[in-house]
Every structure is written in C-alpha cells, then in structure tokens.
Amino acid sequence: MTVAETADTAIVIDEGVAAATPEFERAAERAKARRGFLIALPAYAYLVLFFATPLVIVAVYSFATRNRFGATELRDWNLESYRRLGDSLVRDIVFRSLWLALLTTLICLVVSYPFAYFLATRSPLVRNVMLVFVMIPFWSNFLVRNFAWRVLLGNDGPVSRVSELIGFGETRILFTPTAVVLGLVYGFMPFMILPLYAAIERIDLGLVEASRDLYASGWQTFRRVLLPLSMPGVIAGSILVFVPSLGAYVTPEILGGAKTTLLGSYIVTQFLTARNWPVGAALSFVLMIVMLFATIIYFRKGGRTL
C-alpha cells in the first residue's frame, strides 16, 4: 500500500509541474501574437480602408439600379447588371481581353526565360548591372513610354521606315491588337523577368551538369530539370503579367484602335460615359473573382509539381 501511495504522490507532483508550463507558454504566445499584430496594424488598416472597403462598395453597387437619368439608386436590388454581362458585345470584349492577356503572358514568358537564365548564370557584378538595365524603364512615366510607342509604331514612324527600307512596305501596326500586345509585353516584361531570375538563380547548376551527364540533351535538360525546378518563378511571373494585362487600360487606350475595346476601357466607359455604374461594378467584380480563382488554382497546381 505504501508503495502505491508514494507512486500516486509522485504522479500528482508531476502533473503540477506539467500544468504550470503550458500556462506560462500560452501567456508568452499571446504576448508574441499581440506584438506581431501591433507591428502589422498600419498595413492592415491601410488595406481595410482603401482595398477591402471599396471592394465591398463595388459589390454593393453591382446589385443596384440605374435610373432614367443615369444616376445610381441604392434600392430595388437586382441581378440585371450581371445579366447584361451575357450580351454578345460584352462577351466579345471579355474573350478578346483574355486572348490578348494570354498572348502577352506567353510572349513575355518565352522571351524572358532565356534572358533570366542568362542573367542567373553570370557573375554577381554582371547580374547587378543587367538588373539595373531591366529596371531603367521604370524611371520614366508609364504614360510617356506608351506615347513613345505610338511614335515608334506610327504609319510614318521609325518601324515603318525601316520596314520600307528593307522592302516590306509601310506598316500599319498602330491602333491594332498587335500594337496593344507589343505595348503590354514591353510594359510588363520586367514583372516576368524578375521572378524567373529569382527562381532560376536558386537552382543548383550542378543539376544541369548531372542531367547532361545522364544523357539528356540541352532541350531535355530544360524540359526535365530546369523548367520544373523554376516553376515557382514561371507561375509568379505569369500571374504578375496576366492579371494586369487582363485589366489594362492605359496601353490599349493609347495603342489600340476603336475596334479593339478591352475590358479596362469598357469598364471605364460604363462608369464615365454610359453612366451605368452597376454594370461597370458588376464587370469589375466578376473580373476580380475570376482572377482570384485563376490565381488559387494556379498556385495549387504549382504547389504540387514542386
């Protein structure tokens, strides 16, 4: 009996000690979480005020009614604006925008990948110099750079002149979808290069040598080793180019013709010219949801291949 009693006592003591520790730990954890929240508070507040709140307002307006005079009335909540998105006019604009954004992303990817690989395999000095060159366009205004393209691509601009000189005749690129894609590729290329560079730079180039040693050709090495290992960069770069291309406004306005209305321009028209805020809001909201889902799916898929 005495032995059993001693054992019981021992257990009680153990429990006492064990109970005190998590209590203390929890308090410490809470303090840590509190400090973390305080540090993040300015950013949280900013996002809630200027991102989340407008988002809710846009969502609310998309269900509102437009009266005869073009003013928006916040009553008679309905789905009429969403129904309008099924119109063939809107549908054409959506598909055209998707197609041009996709094309822009693909061209950016194909052009940027070799450059990013070249960059990632240079000496640190060369890398830094070349990275600065990639950034230099950002130093001048986006609008100005787009107007520069207008000059370049104009019917009697330098591109056209060169084309004439080598016997291809005058070009008619400006105010076509081609001009828009050229402008978008130009504008968003750095957003593709940087994540690709970051991803490739992290790959052990010894793996490339191992692949070549194991009878893979240069192409097979790219396909089986480099590309899968740089997938995070490919995904991040594609999202960073695709999303702003899909909603682009400035470039299509300046370089695109009247026939190539894209989503960004259409939304602006709804708000400013047609004075149909609910439709503009509905389209903005749908666009956002589509991008959100595309991003989630893309990340999920990317996460599995790694």
Next chain:
Amino acid sequence: MNDEHAPPTPAVGLHGLTKRFGDVVAVRAIELEIGDGEFFSLLGPSGCGKTTTLRMIAGLEFPTEGSLTIFGQEVGTLPPNKRPVNTVFQNYALFPHLDIHDNVAFGLRMQGVGKKDASRRVGEALEMVRLGEMGTRRPSQLSGGQQQRIALARALVNRPKVLLLDEPLGALDLKLRQEMQGELKSLQRELGITFVFVTHDQEEALTMSDRIGVMHDGDLLQVDPPESIYEHPVNRFVADFIGQTNLLEGTVEDADTICLANGARIPLTTGLPVGTSVAVILRPERASVTPRADDAHGRSSVDGVIRSVTYLGNSIVYQIGLDWMKIDVREENRPDTHRLDAGAEVTVSWDHRAVSVVEN
C-alpha cells in the same frame, strides 16, 4: 578482335591534355592511360587540377589542347550526353523534384529505354546499393550516406564504360566513409568497370586504388601503384603529400654517402652526381628511438632530444629536436615498448633500406 600482342586499348587516354582558364593553367599537358577495369585515383590538394581533369573526361569542360580518348574513341569535343561515362558528383546532385526511382531512372529514360525495362533495372540498381525500399522517397528525405548510394546507383544503372567519382565520400563522417570505401572497392571488382576517383585524401587513395596519379599545380607528378607512391616518391611534393614524412636536407658527398645539414654522414647509395642537393625521406614509422648510444649497430643514426611525447593508443609519437630541425618518430605501442619521456637524450636510427632520397 585485338591482336594478341598489341597492347590493350586503354579505357581512358589523355595525351598532352591541357586546360587553361584565361591565363591560369588548370591542367598542364597530362599524359596518362587508364586501363580497362582499373581503379584509378587522381590525388592532390585542392586546386591541383584533378577535378578539372575529371570534368574534361566527363565532358563538363572542354580541353584547351591535347587529345582525350575513351576506349580509343576521340571524345574531346563531344558533349557529356554523347560519352559512355557517368559521374558521381561531390554533392550528389540528385534531382530534388524527382523521387528516388525517377532519379535513378533518369539516364535510362533519356537514352530511350522503355518504362518497364527501366523500372526493372532501377530496381536492380537500388538493390545493389541496398536501398530497394526507398524508391518513392524524395532525395531530401534520405541521409547523406543514402543519398551518396543513390548517386552511385543513378550512375551505375546506365552501365557506363567508365565511372567518374568526384570526391564522393567527402561529405560523409569517418565511420561511414570507411564503410563506403570498402563497398565501392568491392562493387568495382564485381562490375569490372573502370573507376576514375578524385580525392584529396591520401589514405582513401592508398586504400582503394590500383594506381594513383598525384597532381600538383596542374601537373601530373607521378603515376604508380600505392606501394610505389609511398615507398618511392619521385619528388619532395609527393613524399610530403603522401603520408607523414620527415625530410632531412643534405648533399650527395660521394656515390655511397650523404652529408646531412648538420654535417652528419649517412651511408646511402643514390647514383646522383656529387654535390646534388637532396632530401632524405624518413617515414616516422621507419625509425626507432633508443636512449643515447655511441654504437648504432650499423644503422644510420642522428642524435637528438625528445621534445614531446604524444600517446595515440596504437602508437606513440615522439617529436625529437635535432640540432637543426625537428622530426617525428612513431613507435608501435607493444607491451614491451619502453616509453621514453620528454627531455631524454636519444638516438634516432634506421636501416639504410628504410629511406629514399629525392632531389631538391
């Protein structure tokens, strides 16, 4: 069919092989033939050009000059995927995005071996390195020793004509390294594949190799079996790099005598011209230490004082101060070994057959 009297085609032939990086000569006009089925080690300190030489054989570097043949075929400018060799890399270079099975299958798949056939051979290769159960794991889930074996399996599954190993055991701890040395050696004997093994560890090279090539500053200094490398080094560097060595400076006095730096004369036949500056190579285990005595019983000897005594368990190392330098002498720790203390005046003596001489 080869003519019976013709020398067999070497597995690897290097002739005047040179590699320059800008102004730096990494490998200088190497002449070397490695036989079929040989375990050959390239040994030298880091930066001596041994890895560059291996990479040239693999096709990961292209030679600046000279010829490189594998079983008689000139391969100097062929890309790595067109050469019948495979490499075990120093850091293993396993593909992190593929599981173990796909890592090992990589080379076979690239050569167009069918999925079924490849799977069977991968299974065999994994069995060979005793990691048959690991197929579905990722490289990061394996220990260093296991990764090492996978790297070996990934190379050997392709049945290369020559296997290149770039310091493959460098990252392993001592016990595992010794175990792997044994495994590598027996695997090589079983498969009969030519191994070219790069290492800076002289003990590793001595243990495993049929022949060793010692490199220094881009030059191949000596190519010989381990015994010859140890017993008859061709120069000071090789003597000093392989094993522990005391180098006693001296001059050739006549055909049978060398005059050491302190004026002591020791009998040694060298065949070198009189007046040549030489170093006598005295290995620590080849000399013995006795309390100071006048009669050396026909052995060569120098007098000195014990500076320190280091107990190593299986042996005792005496550091002995001579008049002009310090030398180490190792005595085996036998029950009858009489231990001497620091400060004791002693005579270091050796049989004249126990030393060799190199020109300075």
